[in-house]
Amino acid sequence: MARAKFTTTFLDKTPMSGGLASFRFAKPRGFEYVAGQWFVLSIPSPTGTLSKPFTYSSSPTEPFLMMTTRLSGSDYKNALDALQPGTEVEMDGPGGRFTLDPARERVAFLAGGVGVTPIRSMLRFLADAPAATTPRLVAFYGNLDETHIPFAEEFVEFEQKLGLRTVHVLTQPGEAWTGHKGFITADVIKAELDDPTAWTFYTSGPPPMIEAMKKVLEICGVPAGNQIFEYFGAPGK
Known part of the structure; x- marks a missing residue:
C-alpha cells in the first residue's frame, strides 16, 4: 500500500x-x-x-x-x-522495508526492550497466518530482568506455534536465573547457533544498539547481505 x-x-x-x-x-x-x-x-x-x-x-x-x-x-x-x-x-x-523476506530459511532477531515492536508484529503475523513453510526462527531478546520482558506471554505462544527459540539475555536477572547475563554478544550468538553465517539477522532498536550489534555480527562473520536493520528514531523516518 x-x-x-x-x-x-x-x-x-x-x-x-x-x-x-x-x-x-x-x-x-x-x-x-x-x-x-x-x-x-x-x-x-x-x-x-x-x-x-x-x-x-x-x-x-x-x-x-x-x-x-x-x-x-x-x-x-x-x-x-x-x-x-x-x-x-x-x-x-x-x-519502511524492515519486513520478512520469504526466501530466508533461517531468521534470527536481535532486539532489546521496546525495540521488539516490529518483531512482535512479524511473529504475530506468522502465528496468525501461517505459510506453507515457516523459516527457522531464533530471537535474541535483551532486557533488564525477568519482570521487564515486553510481550513475554506472547513469545511463549510463538514458541509453541512457530517453533521459535527465544534466547533471553538479562542485565540484572534474579538469583535463580540460569540463562545468559549481560548483553547480546558474539559469544552469546556463537553459543546458541552452530553457524551464525547461515542465518539472516533482523536487528531493531536505537542507533547505539544497532552499531553495537553490527560489531557483534562482524565478529560472528555474518555476511552484510544477511544483516537487516531498523533504526529507531532515525532522521527522516
Whole structure:
C-alpha cells in the first residue's frame, strides 16, 4: 500500500511493565501494511499538534493498529498518555522495508526492550497466518530482568506455534536465573547457533544498539547481505 495520510480514532491503552504501554487505534477499512513497517503518528497537545514515528507492534492480521512505546515523560509522550478514547489522530504511513523476506530459511532477531515492536508484529503475523513453510526462527531478546520482558506471554505462544527459540539475555536477572547475563554478544550468538553465517539477522532498536550489534555480527562473520536493520528514531523516518 502506498504511503498516505489519514485520520483515525484512538481506542485504548494497555500499560506494560517497565514504563511501557501499548496504544490501539481504529484500523480504516481497506488499510494495508506489512508486518515490520512504520508510520508517523500526529496527536493533539496543549501546545499544538505533535508528530513522531513508530513501528507497528500490531500485525496486519489484527483488527486494529497498535504501537508500543516507553512513556519517557517528554511532551509528546505525555500528550500520548493523556489521549482519551474517541480522540481523532492523524497517521502517515505505512513506510519502511524492515519486513520478512520469504526466501530466508533461517531468521534470527536481535532486539532489546521496546525495540521488539516490529518483531512482535512479524511473529504475530506468522502465528496468525501461517505459510506453507515457516523459516527457522531464533530471537535474541535483551532486557533488564525477568519482570521487564515486553510481550513475554506472547513469545511463549510463538514458541509453541512457530517453533521459535527465544534466547533471553538479562542485565540484572534474579538469583535463580540460569540463562545468559549481560548483553547480546558474539559469544552469546556463537553459543546458541552452530553457524551464525547461515542465518539472516533482523536487528531493531536505537542507533547505539544497532552499531553495537553490527560489531557483534562482524565478529560472528555474518555476511552484510544477511544483516537487516531498523533504526529507531532515525532522521527522516
